[in-house]
Amino acid sequence: MMEKIRLILDDVMEGNIVVLEKGLAPEEQSKLIEITMREITPDGFAGIEMETYPAKEKPGFLDRLLGKSSPTRLTVIGPADQLKTIKKEKDFITAWVSSR
Amino acid sequence: MSFLFRARKKISKFLKAFFSNRQSRIGIYGPPNAGKTTLANRIVRDWTGDALGPVSEIPHETRRARRKEGIVITGNNGGSITIDIVDTPGVTTKIDYKEFIEYGMEKDEAVKRAREATEGVAEAMHWLREDINGVIYMLDSTLDPFMQVNIMMVGIIESRKLPVIIVANKIDLPDAAPQRIKSAFPQHPVISISGLEGDNVEELYEKMVEYFG
Ligand SMILES: Nc1nc2c(ncn2[C@@H]2O[C@H](COP(=O)(O)OP(=O)(O)OP(=O)(O)O)[C@@H](O)[C@H]2O)c(=O)[nH]1
Ligand SMILES: [Mg+2]
Secondary structure (H helix, E strand, O other): HHHHHHHHHHHHHHOOOOOEOOOOOHHHHHHHHHHHHHHOOOOOOOOEEEEEOOOOOOOHHHHHHHHHOOOOEEEEEOOOOHHHHHOOOOHHHHHHHHHO | HHHHHHHHHHHHHHHHHOOOOOOEEEEOOOOOOOHHHHHHHHHHHHHHOOOOOOOOOOOOOOOEEEEEEEEEEOOOOOOEEEEEEEEEEOOOOOOOOHHHHOOOOHHHHHHHHHHHHHHHHHHHHHHHHOOOEEEEEEEEOOOOOOOOOHHHHHHHHOOOOOOOEEEOOOOOOOOOOOHHHHHHOOOOOEOOOOOOOOOOOHHHHHHHHHHOO
């Protein structure tokens, strides 16, 4: 589990936005917050922002495509204050993931 | 303050002498500035006469968790609980010292505040996994309850199967909307209070005795 969190955080610290199709378990979220705090430096890394998108629009479509009935949640993790651009392109991200 | 309430406080002090071990630790969690320390101070003052820590309009005033041990809270029906209250730093996923400069702080002081805040939040998350038996999750009812950090924190608390009371604070403010909080977290008891004015804190005490007992 720690390895997964580390990989995500390393990616975000390099300025990337990480998209997780399955989201994070609560225990993982708890560790993610804790480790994020330990990585923050003045004028350097300022932390993360996270959004989860329930696949609400066109219900059933994604499910059929992925062949499962559980609600698909998309988790997007990025560097602090950079997710505003993501929100605008929410549909794009959904499309990108669903076409994989 | 009513006569009955005063009498209950006397009984509480009396009981404290007998039940000062085996208490459960109740963490007050929530985003920065929700009013956690204000409430913690009120609880400690109402039931012991002491205070816990400083309050400020600048976020991240609390940067080390503070604990007051062996508080006895007595309910209307005579039942009581003995708890340690842990006031925690406001949980967030990002901290930028520049935010504090906007409040008029010098850079050195702002950087120090940010560093202490990050350490405090990390510690609070660690304790939530190791050391806490129940949670009061505090929200400012003038703000949107659906912030990601609230959803995450309540999910984390639920996954640890900890009893949680959600407090919709600052109901003394004109744009308070505690109903929004109630619909955001229908699975948990939500108590609307003003920690500052003391409105409805008695209902919170009743719920604490019932829920954390
Ligand atoms: N109007 C109103 N203001 C409140 C209430 N409770 C707290 N405040 C104010 O909100 C601000 C923050 O209060 P604190 O108790 O320091 O909040 P906190 O959650 O401990 O904040 P951090 O320690 O920074 O996470 C202060 O200016 C308080 O006076 C309330 O019930 N009503
Ligand atoms: Mg505080």
